[in-house]
Amino acid sequence: MNSEATTTEKKRDLKSLTKQELTTFLEGLGLASYRSDQVFQWLYQKGVSSFDEMTNLSKDLRAKLPELAEVRRLTIFNQQESKDGTIKFLFQLDDPNDYKVEAVLIPDFYPDGAANRLTVCVSSQVGCMFGCSFCATGKMGYFRNLTHGEIVDQVQIINEIAEERYGKKITNVVYMGMGEPLHNYKAVVESARILSDPMGIDLSPRRITVSTVGLTKQIKQLADEETGVNLAISLHAADDEKRNKIMPINESLNLEKLEEAVTYYFQKTEKPLTYEYLLFDEFNDTRRDALNLVKIARWVPSKVNIIMYNSVAGVTLKRAREERLNQFMKVLADKDVTATVRRSRGDDIDAGCGQLAIREGQKKGK
Ligand code: SF4
Numbered sequence: 001m002n003s004e005a006t007t008t009e010k011k012r013d014l015k016s017l018t019k020q021e022l023t024t025f026l027e028g029l030g031l032a033s034y035r036s037d038q039v040f041q042w043l044y045q046k047g048v049s050s051f052d053e054m055t056n057l058s059k060d061l062r063a064k065l066p067e068l069a070e071v072r073r074l075t076i077f078n079q080q081e082s083k084d085g086t087i088k089f090l091f092q093l094d095d096p097n098d099y100k101v102e103a104v105l106i107p108d109f110y111p112d113g114a115a116n117r118l119t120v121c122v123s124s125q126v127g128c129m130f131g132c133s134f135c136a137t138g139k140m141g142y143f144r145n146l147t148h149g150e151i152v153d154q155v156q157i158i159n160e161i162a163e164e165r166y167g168k169k170i171t172n173v174v175y176m177g178m179g180e181p182l183h184n185y186k187a188v189v190e191s192a193r194i195l196s197d198p199m200g201i202d203l204s205p206r207r208i209t210v211s212t213v214g215l216t217k218q219i220k221q222l223a224d225e226e227t228g229v230n231l232a233i234s235l236h237a238a239d240d241e242k243r244n245k246i247m248p249i250n251e252s253l254n255l256e257k258l259e260e261a262v263t264y265y266f267q268k269t270e271k272p273l274t275y276e277y278l279l280f281d282e283f284n285d286t287r288r289d290a291l292n293l294v295k296i297a298r299w300v301p302s303k304v305n306i307i308m309y310n311s312v313a314g315v316t317l318k319r320a321r322e323e324r325l326n327q328f329m330k331v332l333a334d335k336d337v338t339a340t341v342r343r344s345r346g347d348d349i350d351a352g353c354g355q356l357a358i359r360e361g362q363k364k365g366k
Contacts, residue, residue, distance in 0.1 A: 011070045015043055015149025018190050019197075029064070037199060043149075044200035047156045049073045074153040085109065086346035089158065093150060099126040099143055101178050103154040105162060105170070106345050115166035122154045124188050125179025130213055133246045134236070134278060136312045137178040145184040151175075151191035155201060173203060175210045176232070176276075182210070182218035189222070192229050205229045211276065213249050216261035223268035231265060232274040232305075233258070237284045238292035246283075246317070259299050266300035273302040278309045279320040279328060290331035297337045304332065304339040310346075319344075 017025060023036040035057070042054045049071040051062045072094035081087045087105045092098070101123035108117040128135070129142035154177075159170045173195055175181040181188045192208050194200040205228030212219060213234045222231065237243035243250040262273055277293060279285050297304055306329065309319040320328070325341065332339040 011068060013072045013147070013149065014039065014069050015072060015152070016147040018148070019193070025069070029061075029068070031061070035061075040197075041199050043071060044152060044156070044194050044197070045202070047160065072149065074150060074157060076157065080346075082346035084345055087161075088346060089154075091154060091157070093126070093146075097143070101126055101146065101150075101154070103158060103177055104346070105158050107162075107166065115162075115168060117172060118162050118166065118168065118170040119172040119174060120155050120158045120170050121174050121176050122151055123177035123179055124151060124175055124181040124184045128179045129183070130180050131248050132213065132234075132236075134280070134309065134312065134315050134317050139312075139314065140178075145187060146179070148187040148190035148194065151187060152194050152201070155195060159201065170203075172207045173209070174232075175208075180213055180215065182212040182215040182222070185218050185221065189225060189227060192227055196228070209274070213247055214253050214258045214261070215249075216253050216257050219261040220264050220268075223265040226269075230271065230274065231262075232276055233262065235275045235293075235296065236278045238277075238289050238296055242284055242289075255296070259296075262300055273300060275302055275304045276307060277304055278307045279325060280309060280317040281320045281324065283317055285320040285324045285328050287327070287331055290328045291335075294332065294335040294337050297332075297339075302338075304337055305342050306332075306339055307342045308344050310344040 012025060014022060014025075019036075019040060022040060023033055026036045026039060027033060038056055039054065042048050046053075048054060051057070051065045051069075051071075054062060057065075074091040074093060076089055077092040077100055078090040079087055085107045089103050089105070090100050091103060092100050103123060104121040106119045106121065107115050108119075110116050123146065125145050126143035127140040128137045131138045155170065155173055162168065162170050175188060175192075188210060192205065192210065195203050195208055196205040209230040209232050210222070211232040211234055219231065222229075234247075235243075237246060237250075238255075240250060240254050243255065265271075266273065275293075275297060277284070293304065306325070308325070309317065311318065329339060329341065
């Protein structure tokens with residue numbers, strides 16, 4: 001190994017440090033703690049990746065920092081834009097393995113064409129180990145967790161593009177890209193704190209949604225953290241038998257355990273939940289399924305998003321037909337369940353999460 005590589009390995013990637021670790025690291029260099037606030041702002045508010053640009057730091061410090069630390073940043077490897085304005089990005093990680101992750105910008109427009117809500121869907125892991133049968137990422141296998149810096153980078157880079165294109169910042173972030181967010185708990189919570197930090201991206205935590213397939217221990221932990229972010233449960237089937245068939249996690253963490261966890265979550269946070277429910281043709285779209293979903297929606301105050309599925313190569317499950325969707329929605333409405341239909345965005349691009357990465361050659365991991 002050459003000496004240059006050894007030096008690089010020893011450098012600290014500042015965006016892999018928590019705010020507290022950053023303060024400790026900079027204090028170790030003899031800096032006053034207000035300096036770490038300045039560095040934090042350069043990293044996350046201004047998005048710079050060169051120490052030379054951190055102009056309110058002394059010249060001496062700007063010369064010294066590159067010997068000890070570095071600022072890694074994702075780069076855009078590829079992007080696809082849909083007719084509906086959805087843009088899917090494939091990011092290359094600053095990583096020797098050439099790993100890539102996806103993130104999506106989903107714009108909503110006012111009738112006059114101006115941008116209203118600008119939602120960014122971020123990835124939290126390279127691949128995923130949970131193997132849900134309908135999911136392209138699940139077919140890839142698991143490679144590694146993202147750092148909180150790599151999660152924030154996705155938002156930051158897309159935010160810059162949104163500002164250029166629409167003249168406004170992104171308004172919402174959802175953790176619904178590649179990976180199971182609560183399986184990368186520490187980095188996800190830290191990234192959400194940076195996104196909502198006034199010295200970071202300064203997004204209200206009410207505009208941040210973390211989703212999970214139902215990792216019950218982490219749901220309770222999240223309730224205890226008081227982050228203020230929203231929680232969405234990827235439900236996709238409303239009884240154990242069907243959920244076992246499409247989501248292997250349900251075999252160990254079944255609906256009874258999920259009910260206990262979300263009840264704890266609501267008691268602690270008093271925040272309503274969202275259930276995400278992909279409607280599959282003649283699989284989970286019957287009247288019986290709708291009635292089971294009604295029961296789940298009543299565990300704690302909640303709303304339901306019924307999502308129309310984007311087909312994924314090799315998956316036999318298909319998007320439900322319109323008449324079955326309408327019947328399903330009628331049952332929910334008759335039972336006073338708040339439910340919205342989410343039409344898939346970016347149908348004309350590889351919009352199903354993980355599809356773009358698979359197409360670019362990222363296949364089966366550990
Ligand atoms: Fe993993 Fe989520 Fe896909 Fe399931 S749906 S395999 S948890 S990324």
